[in-house]
Amino acid sequence: MLDVAIVGGGIIGLSTAWVLLKRGYNVQVFDPDPASQASFAAAGMLAPVSEVVWDQPGLYPLMRRSRELFPDFAAAVAEESGMDVGYLPSETLVCAGDNADRVYLRELIELQSSIGEVTLLSAREARALEPGLGPGVVGAVHIPGDHQVDPRKFCAALLRILDDRVVRAKVVDAKQGAITLDDGTVVTADKVVLANGLAATDFVDLPLRPVHGDVLRLRVPKHAMPLVSRTVRAVVRGRPVYVVPRSDNQIVLGATSREDSLWGVSAEGVHQLLRDAHHIVPGIWECEIEEMTARARPGSPDDIPFIGEVSPGLIVSTGYFRHGILLSAIGAELTADVVCEKPLPTDFAEAVDVFRYGME
Known part of the structure; x- marks a missing residue:
């Protein structure tokens, strides 16, 4: 039995798996084609300043904090994988x-x-x-202070680190305590994390577009x-x-x-x-x-991600809009904190609250 099953192998799912692995969790990622969706297309700008727009006050602290974390985040992934992750402090x-x-x-x-x-x-x-x-x-x-990373190289490095912890299979059902693969295999886990972008709505009711x-x-x-x-x-x-x-x-x-x-x-x-x-x-x-x-x-309706537990043992981390690469550092940490049942900082918790639009 796994500690954590993560559905979705984009930069959010892979980063979260890596953070949880470092915290001592037995984790696996399930995705038929990892790093092939939004992470594959993204340019990788780490740009909290040039990305800001009016009337998104809940997003600014997340972007700023993730940008602060990213140099060490990228360096650690590069060191552990032995690969170039394409981090450039190029202004x-x-x-x-x-x-x-x-x-x-x-x-x-x-x-x-x-x-x-x-x-x-x-x-x-x-x-x-x-x-x-x-x-x-x-x-x-x-x-x-607005830099860049190459998402394709970054995800490739994470895939090397995680290696056999990435299962290339489609998840057709996900619920508290278990996921079901397309071949009928049922995988049990203490916690299930939905980090599969828009496809999270196949399993939970979230206002994603x-x-x-x-x-x-x-x-x-x-x-x-x-x-x-x-x-x-x-x-x-x-x-x-x-x-x-x-x-x-x-x-x-x-x-x-x-x-x-x-x-x-x-x-x-x-x-x-x-x-x-x-x-x-x-x-x-x-x-x-x-x-x-x-x-x-x-x-999401306010372009801020949903990160949190929607029911006991079922956690979501999605809705990152165009900020998925930048927010991967803070998103992985916050999602791992939810898995560990560690309270999130108040300002972050309110911003990413999964129930802020009344989901039931």
Whole structure:
């Protein structure tokens, strides 16, 4: 009998399993294709400052704390696995694509500065930091504390650590004390954790919605390297876009956020991303498209995750929306605390309360 059975092998399930393993628990993760959903598509920005939006006060402390935890979190995973997890302290620039976008960035600075270091730059100052920025940039915000990790490398490292504790099987039923696999096998466990994103709603009643995102991966030609040396985010006519450089001369371009019925890559989304990215970084048009990906992220009504026990022995950790990579460090710790029956800090407990929308 297991101490903990975790349903879902994305970054949340894998990170939670690793934390519980370090705490001495006998744990297994169940997923037919680990790290293939939202974690596979994600760009991996660790960006609590540049990710903030108005009216989400419960989310800010979670993002800030997880960003504080992440350097040690990533270093420990890298050391134990012996693998590169793609953690880069490469700073972030948030650029404005026109005067209205510049006004928006200026208005947001007061909120951002309550979370981390922020400096308003002129277009000239921004280009001094990133010569690849185009003439469409009219101003920027420099955020040195917003870094990145490569989610694919990070999940691969966790999979190596967990190794035979990951069972590649589909869970068709999950309840207090047991899960049932698609071949009929029943696995018993003291605690069951649902960390399987949107699919958690197959087993519990949670107000989750699919938020689709289109992401491109491009190769920078040798003559154009480096296209950018920092993560470059931008607001272009009110639309967000980002260009994330990897250490292997690949860049990640994203991401749309759409709540529609299209599960594949959106043609409109690809066009929007390339057009808006070209406005900020014109060299993007010289790159080779290597991959186009679309995945659905699990969004809660307030875009804050649900972490807690929904019934004795049945725990959920889902609803991370677009913050799953950033929040994996704090999410794994909080979920492990719930498993260990350790009270959560009051401000975190209220924010992630699974019953805050009246679920029964």
